[in-house]
Amino acid sequence: MKAVLGIIGGSGVYDLPGLEDLREERITSPWGEPSDALRFGRIGPTEVVFLPRHGRGHRLAPGDIDYRANIDALKRAGVTDLVSISACGSYRESLPPGRFVLVDQFVDRTTRRESSFFGAGCVAHVSMAHPVGPRLQERIAAAAHAEGIEVHRGGTYVCMEGPQFSSRAESLSYRAAGYDVIGMTNMPEAKLAREAEITYATIAMVTDYDCWHPDHEAVEVSDVIAVVKANAGKAARLVARLARDFPAEHEPCPVKSDRALEHAIMTSPDARDPAILAKLDAVAGRVLSRHRA
Numbered sequence: 001m002k003a004v005l006g007i008i009g010g011s012g013v014y015d016l017p018g019l020e021d022l023r024e025e026r027i028t029s030p031w032g033e034p035s036d037a038l039r040f041g042r043i044g045p046t047e048v049v050f051l052p053r054h055g056r057g058h059r060l061a062p063g064d065i066d067y068r069a070n071i072d073a074l075k076r077a078g079v080t081d082l083v084s085i086s087a088c089g090s091y092r093e094s095l096p097p098g099r100f101v102l103v104d105q106f107v108d109r110t111t112r113r114e115s116s117f118f119g120a121g122c123v124a125h126v127s128m129a130h131p132v133g134p135r136l137q138e139r140i141a142a143a144a145h146a147e148g149i150e151v152h153r154g155g156t157y158v159c160m161e162g163p164q165f166s167s168r169a170e171s172l173s174y175r176a177a178g179y180d181v182i183g184m185t186n187m188p189e190a191k192l193a194r195e196a197e198i199t200y201a202t203i204a205m206v207t208d209y210d211c212w213h214p215d216h217e218a219v220e221v222s223d224v225i226a227v228v229k230a231n232a233g234k235a236a237r238l239v240a241r242l243a244r245d246f247p248a249e250h251e252p253c254p255v256k257s258d259r260a261l262e263h264a265i266m267t268s269p270d271a272r273d274p275a276i277l278a279k280l281d282a283v284a285g286r287v288l289s290r291h292r293a
């Protein structure tokens with residue numbers, strides 16, 4: 001399978017410099033409205049598809065993003081490997097603003113988001129034991145190393161509902177729980193990518209110390225955006241190197257993110273709702289077409 005690299009830009013990242021042969025296309029999805037038109041292009045030999053998660057001009061709050069439409073649209077665009085660039089707060093003194101963290105675990109504390117493509121009419125359960133593709137993460141780390149960009153490998157990203165930042169008590173409890181960074185967007189994004197058999201990884205860009213730190217009173221959006229802007233060049237270099245060095249063929253994922261639906265669908269073929277199956281054409285086409293045969 002040909003590799004297509006998807007990039008989701010988070011807060012402050014509304015375009016991707018260096019995309020050649022750029023074209024934009026609004027992909028329609030049966031799941032809803034994607035955050036923006038997809039931007040298709042090439043970096044070196046690699047096909048790249050870019051989507052700004054909050055839409056151009058940051059129109060969408062974390063809880064208003066249609067994560068299902070975004071992932072479905074990226075799947076329709078042929079994306080096999082998806083990298084999220086996300087601003088986050090830090091729970092570690094050793095992860096200061098400006099540091100990139102390649103997280104490998106997520107905790108979902110969101111409360112009012114559609115977090116699955118499956119449900120009544122077609123039930124499926126995929127594994128989220130290892131939500132990040134280790135080989136994709138390895139490639140990001142190698143690209144960072146080649147560019148002289150310091151990254152921290154590993155860590156847990158807790159995803160809160162927002163849009164308000166945490167209270168001090170919440171911040172202290174997340175830190176005590178052992179989480180490393182906090183944001184508002186990587187869940188359900190990572191879950192949906194897994195259901196769509198897209199390999200997912202996050203470059204979490206630390207922008208603040210949340211509000212647990214004795215020397216940092218409270219998070220301010222202006223501080224977050226100042227850090228993102230100061231590090232945007234580094235992020236662009238990292239993505240460009242990742243894309244230039246990306247293999248032409250999608251590499252099989254060691255945690256089977258690209259085969260997540262292989263044994264996941266519970267509903268027997270004769271009990272499946274044809275209307276739901278029609279919506280699942282892109283996300284689950286690989287396995288559903290086989291079952292129909």
Ligand SMILES: CSC[C@H]1O[C@H](OP(=O)(O)O)[C@H](O)[C@@H]1O
Pocket residue numbers: 009010011012053054061062085086087088162183184185186221224225
């Ligand atoms: C602007 S601060 C809060 C905002 O930033 C992060 O977004 P993203 O993950 O898309 O970079 C955080 O999750 C909040 O949505």
Ligand SMILES: Nc1ncnc2[nH]cnc12
Pocket residue numbers: 087088089090160165166182183184207208209210211219224
């Ligand atoms: N402290 C924080 N909490 C939640 N989301 C964030 N995004 C950036 N900083 C954040």
